[in-house]
Amino acid sequence: MPRSDAQRNRELLLAAATEAFREADEQVSLEAVAKRAGVGIGTLYRNFPTREDLVEAVYLSELDRLLASGAKLLAAEPPDLALRAWMDRFVKWVQGKQGMVETLRAMFASGAIVRSEMQERLAGAIADFLAAGAAAGTLRADVEAADVLRSLIGLITVGGASPDHSSLDRTLDLLLDGLRPRPA
């Protein structure tokens, strides 16, 4: 059990970060977050050793909505199309994170996300699509969800930077084509 002041400070930080991220439309200074929470910068770093940790903690709760929408899509549409539609939502979700897109991108790029709780949940969602698609015969059965997530993240990482969506769209289509079963 953590000490009571420690726990309180953690919550203050999380609240301050959430607000700060929402308000800002560019990189937020961590010192500013600490000040806003009324704690020292040292405390911030003790709780969230890297900027990424803080960002992940802030957005983990939001993730649920995204995952839920995936399940809904899967129930309503053929698995391959559902997956493609969900990819679009994922893209939008990431791009909606003004004020921390850059960090999110860095997380993706550095692979930080690849060892996080976020990644496990996302891969799980993709696995559902893949399993359904394999059963329906519209998606390959020999692909790992983690690889697909990796690819997806990679494409967003690069394509998300440009204001031109069409290129990202095309590369996502390309990815999906790679996921379709190949004729013998």
Next chain:
Amino acid sequence: MPRSDAQRNRELLLAAATEAFREADEQVSLEAVAKRAGVGIGTLYRNFPTREDLVEAVYLSELDRLLASGAKLLAAEPPDLALRAWMDRFVKWVQGKQGMVETLRAMFASGAIVRSEMQERLAGAIADFLAAGAAAGTLRADVEAADVLRSLIGLITVGGASPDHSSLDRTLDLLLDGLRPRPA
């Protein structure tokens, strides 16, 4: 025509950066590069407004070797296999850039490369593969080289982080599968 001292300083900087990047195996401080070149930090920034600009300038010459190897592969193997083999070389090339991998990754991630001379040359090389593959019937004809490069960069961006190559390998295979002609 630039002033003579300006030109000399530019060359000093380039030389210093090349050495520094080669020696270091982690992020190189720009102040260190400037000091090594014997110029002020201001001069460095005037010549290379961003770290990316400096990195690109240093590695542009090396790029030729990579492109040449692409042409050779294309002459020796079927286009689709040649492309896949070239992808592997590209990956290795990037990963060999210890001391600046992180920057290269950031360049890719931010899209800086996507508007650079590097990108034009790389896309050109890929276009050659695609054209040959389309003629041979082993690659789709309706894909843009820039999109393929984007995808490739995206995958490396994410997959390159982990020491485990197999995942990157699989995602590259996936990309190639997406590039194969689809049965009607």
Next chain:
DNA sequence: AACTGATACGGAGGAGCCTCCGCTTTCTCC
């Protein structure tokens, strides 16, 4: 309620990034 070890706090400080602008060097034209 006082004691005390464990735990957590917080900010000073070292380092790098990048900008800005007063000063210096180079060039050009007479």
Next chain:
DNA sequence: GGAGAAAGCGGAGGCTCCTCCGTATCAGTT
């Protein structure tokens, strides 16, 4: 070859990052 303008120089300074460690606070124990 000298004067003036244009171009370039360079480092101080403002900012953020992140670490480190002396100080303060908490929570069991007596």
